[in-house]
Amino acid sequence: MAEGDRVAMECSTAPTQPASSDRSSDTLDTTFDSLEVGTSRSGDASSSLEDYVVEGKIGSGKFSTVYIARHLKSGRSVALKKIQLFDMMDATARRNCLNEVNTLKCLDHVNIIKYLEAFMQDNELVIVLEWADQGDLSKLLQERRAEEKKFSEVEIWAIFTQVCSGLKHMHGGRIMHRDLKPSNVFLSSGGVLKLGDLGLSRYFSSKTLQVNSVVGTPFYMSPECIKEQPYDWSSDVWSLGCLLYELITLRSPFYREGSNFYLLGKQITSCDYDPLPAGTPAEMVKLVCDMLRSNPKERLSIDQICEQALRCRERAEARVK
Incomplete structure (x- = not known):
């Protein structure tokens, strides 16, 4: 199987239809469950914020903030992106957020930032990413x-x-x-x-x-x-x-x-x-x-x-x- 076909098959759960503007929080939680948010790339049980030490803020947007953090168990530095999901009243913003999780899960390449895991905590979606230590x-x-x-x-x-x-x-x-x-x-x-x-x-x-x-x-x-x-x-x-x-x-x-x-x-x-x-x-x-x-x-x-x-x-x- 060609690499493109393999990746496309793995990505078959990615959202292709617009999210409804009146989608409720409960429905959104169910959507995230179906996307397997709550498991790491390796398939292990996910971490929680208590498993990370936040060491500094990298940047922020309207609904999200990115931090550099350290995973306590492995000592690995990561980029930790916290998204105020339920403040996203705009359907497009919610859809893009869902899309980001699915997209990152599908990609595994040396020249692409690696998705590590994602989980919900305190009404926020937390996405954990590989940390590039030399800036951009x-x-x-x-x-x-x-x-x-x-x-x-x-x-x-x-x-x-x-x-x-x-x-x-x-x-x-x-x-x-x-x-x-x-x-x-x-x-x-x-x-x-x-x-x-x-x-x-x-x-x-x-x-x-x-x-x-x-x-x-x-x-x-x-x-x-x-x-x-x-x-x-x-x-x-x-x-x-x-x-x-x-x-x-x-x-x-x-x-x-x-x-x-x-x-x-x-x-x-x-x-x-x-x-x-x-x-x-x-x-x-x-x-x-x-x-x-x-x-x-x-x-x-x-x-x-x-x-x-x-x-x-x-x-x-x-x-x-």
């Missing part, structure tokens, strides 16, 4: 901009191929990321990069070809998303193209000083970005161009991108030996 790619890009120190060709391919590998695994399991950007690429020891923050991902059944909901971060949104048109896997490819451009130049292809959402949207839909700097390897220039195409049908597939990027990485590494 956005922070690294900020440091490089401050130092005016661009990535070398080898560094760019090393980063990019890992992001591609994680995204290929997701697409193989019929899952889109839908919010691919530097702050959602996490760094761990040994130079390993991991895709994370999959709360906006959506499971695609075999009959689902496109979706319509407008999500994502404006600088990395595809033209079809900006125009609120249906979009598919190639929308992730567009975001991947933006990320490669930023690795080369240390800025988003559509960043303009003093711009606004309207002007940004016009730039994206017209594919208006500055050419890559002189001296950029031809393979990088072509790959960016082949991902940042206005027509989604003209963009490369993630398989094609991975194949080309790996070849370029091998050649670049061979040249510096």
Whole structure:
């Protein structure tokens, strides 16, 4: 069985229908039971908050807060995400929360943040995730901009191929990321990069070809998303193209000083970005161009991108030996 088929079968319980806006707390509890929240990835009985020591707050959103914590029994550092589930009166927010649990449970790849377990406690959903101890790619890009120190060709391919590998695994399991950007690429020891923050991902059944909901971060949104048109896997490819451009130049292809959402949207839909700097390897220039195409049908597939990027990485590494 192909890897994509295996992952898709394992993900068959992921929600594909909108949650009702009048769904009650009791119904929601039942839904979580059916999703096996309360067991770890290994199938063991779940922990509780008493099994963790919270060591600091990482960040927070409208309904959630993320902490770094330590599991008492194993001593392992983890990211612990607490979600005020029953404060989510909006059906979409609840559906995205359910989706995040299902999505994380389905994915097992070195370049994707690993789901460890989830449980309900004190009317909150607690999701325990692998901890990436070196921050995220956005922070690294900020440091490089401050130092005016661009990535070398080898560094760019090393980063990019890992992001591609994680995204290929997701697409193989019929899952889109839908919010691919530097702050959602996490760094761990040994130079390993991991895709994370999959709360906006959506499971695609075999009959689902496109979706319509407008999500994502404006600088990395595809033209079809900006125009609120249906979009598919190639929308992730567009975001991947933006990320490669930023690795080369240390800025988003559509960043303009003093711009606004309207002007940004016009730039994206017209594919208006500055050419890559002189001296950029031809393979990088072509790959960016082949991902940042206005027509989604003209963009490369993630398989094609991975194949080309790996070849370029091998050649670049061979040249510096």
